[in-house]
Amino acid sequence: MITKQKGTYDIYGEEAKKRLYVNDIIKGICEKYNYTYIETPVFEATELFHRGVGETSDVVKKETYDFVDRGERSITLRPEGTAGVVRWFIENKLYGNMTEPVKVYYNEKMYRYERPQSGRNREFTQFGVELIGSDDVMADVDVISLAYQTYTLLGLDTKIKINTLGDNESRLKYKDALIKYLEPHMDELCEDCKERISKNPLRVLDCKIDGEKDIIKGAPITLDYLNEDSLNRYNKLKDYLDLLEIPYEEDPRLVRGLDYYNHTVFEIYTDIEGVNFALGGGGRYNGLIKELDGPEMPAVGFAMGYDRTMIAIDAAGVNIPYKKDIDVYVMYVSDSEKETASYIVQNLRLNGFTTETDYLNKGLKGEFKSADRFNAKFLIILNDKDLESNEVNVKDNVTKEEEKVNINDLIDYLDMHD
């Protein structure tokens, strides 16, 4: 038997309905915020994701799905959405004639070559937005607001952790200070953190082992190394969030490891028991577009893990409304009844009723069982004798009342009793 690949999954049944519902929420909110939908390729040139200094071989090795195609090209399945969008932006030279910022959202499958565990699969879906072309705090707020409101509409109470990395100058100053602070304490850190100091020092701050140690708690924080402009910016961000009544929590140890991030970073958490991971996160990445051979161009974005959000929704006991009952089940026995049934079924469907019938010639008893399984609101039971006078039996499956109705009045009758 052929089984599914590690870290992949099939989505069907109720789970699929829930996801369609979440999609609708996302679509609705993105329309209101005026982000337009974008799809980019699942696979891209490997360099798009493994780029620049410090991210190859001896330093951070990203856990991506890489392969060489028949043309000897090095290909990578996208591990996140931002890089593809930025590539699209640059490749199409959208910066050439920008009268407004570019605002897009995506909602697509991503791939990471990781060992599956709670809330983490190899194939997963991310919803995200990117706002390219504004360096104003208003843009950061726009993205955070959209993120927060999405969760709220989904029925999740979330809190947003925010921090700022400052501009490049502030950021570099901070990084140096952090390394200088940590190095003398090397012995007190876990093995992983000893390595992190040289590879990715900011990550030491959210180490699971050392995170609670006093050394880390006493480590310098980004706020102390901001220049004036960066600090003003951060304060302005908080003012806006207050104004919009978006609850947030400052977390001076919240960092993002990559060099192109600056200023605003945020992550979204919930207090729901058993959900101890971030549902989503984002930040400003003014350095990325230049890094990918585009112009100097500010941008800010957000992405949420679909699967994690679904876990949170289930854990929170959020009741997702989706249609699981049908409106009408049409029953027949004889061949002539069956033909009429087929006509009635199509007619009902075209008039807006979710309608089912028997495809297996089960007979009345089996059809009643099916109708119950589908939780049909109405049963239409055909018999040849009534059909002679163009009538059918309509049974209200809740009240159990049954009435003979003329076929031509069927739609009106159901509309009235629905």
Add this chain to the structure above:
RNA sequence: GCGGAAUUGGUGAAGUGGUUAACACGCCGGAUUGUGGCUCCGGUAUGCGUGGGUUCGAUUCCCACAUUCCGCCCCA
């Protein structure tokens, strides 16, 4: 890449080195020859993740692999 636990039907699961692998739900059929849902009766794994090995005999013991869950790493 590293570590821990698990894997028995459509589903939830019990179980044993040796004739027919409990039980429950579901499903199918009948009692009930065109109005069901209750009840009763009957059927429903040629098989115990896959492949090897030990054994007279393996679902049960051993090994490898796969998948799932949990943790590490990584977290864009």
